Amino acid sequence: MITRRGFVGSACAAVVAGAGRGRAVSAAPAESGAPAAPPASPAGLKSITGAAQPISAEERLGRIARLQALMTQQKIGALIVESGSSLEYFTGISWRRSERTTAAIVPAKGAVLVVTPAFEEPSVRETLQVGGDVRIWNEPENPFEKIVEGLRDRGIAAGVIAVEPTVRFFIVDGVRRASDAYRIVSGDALVRACRLVKSPAELALLQTANDVTIQALRWIHAQVARDMHPSDLESLMNGATIALGGAPEFALVLLNEASAYPHGSKQAQSIREGSVILMDCGCAVQGYQSDISRTWVFGDPSPRQRKVWNTVKRGQEIALESAKPGVHAGAIDDAVRRYYESQGWGPGYRLPGLSHRTGHGIGMDGHEPAYLVHGDQTPLQAGMCFSDEPGIYIPGEFGVRLEDCWFMTQAGPKTFTPLARSLDEPI
Secondary structure (H helix, E strand, O other): OOOOOOOOOOHHHHHHHOOOOOOOOOOOOOOOOOOOOOOOOHHHOOOOOOOOOOOOHHHHHHHHHHHHHHHHHOOOOEEEEEOOHHHHHHHOOOOOOOOOOOEEEEEOOOOOEEEEEHHHHHHHHHHOOOOOEEEEEOOOOOHHHHHHHHHHHOOOOOEEEEEOOOOOHHHHHHHHHHOOOEEEEEOHHHHHHHHOOOOHHHHHHHHHHHHHHHHHHHHHHOOOOOOOOHHHHHHHHHHHHHHOOOEEEEEEEEEHHHHHOOOOOOOOOOOOOOOEEEEEEEEEEOOEEOOEEEEEEOOOOOHHHHHHHHHHHHHHHHHHHHOOOOOEHHHHHHHHHHHHHHOOOOOOOOOOEOOOOOEEEOOOOOOEEEEEOOOOOOEOOOOOEEEEOOOEEEOOOEEEOOEEEEEEEOOEEEEOOOOOOOOOOOO
């Protein structure tokens, strides 16, 4: 099984040396038992991300100002954000999570304060874009006491403080143990209000990331050959993504019966005549992600494969036709499911049919609020971004997923990539 969010290092080297374990990767189908042909190289692919503009310090400061206005309205003293996409979103700091706490305090008034291990300070400062202070803690010290000291220094000696929704429990618990003067609440609504609607600069980066992935998939489609395994296609995809200037995030490759399980199976699969090939791939450009899926058949499709593929394509179209400003996100999922049920799939989330939501928000994280799932009451606004991926899965046979990302405008949805034309022209 290839993990959906797995990243394969040394992908370029794998492509040059030979995909996977040396199986044929030429475009023409090989005869059974024929010697492996040398792999195609992504050498002809060139970076298309050179003009991508990173998010400016001014935009990040504007995000903080909006967050501070919301906190002031809600009488919240500060937001605590640890390493992750929200820390980067507000401050520019790109830092991994570990057992050593790095966190920012964004007060309702005043400058940001960052708490980080002493030996990490120079590295953390490299990406800090919004000014403020960096307060260090040494290995024998308690980082949570430093956070409380930072709150007090910002004039927040007691009251309500919020934590970004993905902050780990040991950090929340550590702050509580360091001081009982605060009531700690979820900062989910605060962060969501800032991140839900994308700016023009964010949309431009999302567009570039999607351009990389669709071009890589187009290149991969021409390389597929009999006897290839998922790892072969994964290596080729990651190599092509790197050559095009993207940072690979995931390359999920599902073949044959494994395509009936949205995130894969441990059962070994290889390409044969009539194989269903489902690829779900994404990359990052300046921290913003793509997520595109394509499904096709190696050789001649069966009538059943073609019918299911066409049904999924129509499901994608219905999702976009249902997306209008003010419509609740969950209503898109409901519209697709009504159509599927009319075609004999489901009902609801039952198999065979569509067992997962129709789509998810996307931005700096591959999956973000809001969600195209029954019951999500988030009204659509211009600037919101989503995936559109209403697959159909038939356990024991095969599955089909087509996925493109789109953003809302006042005039309706706009896709970052063209929808697949047909089973014969999937990319």
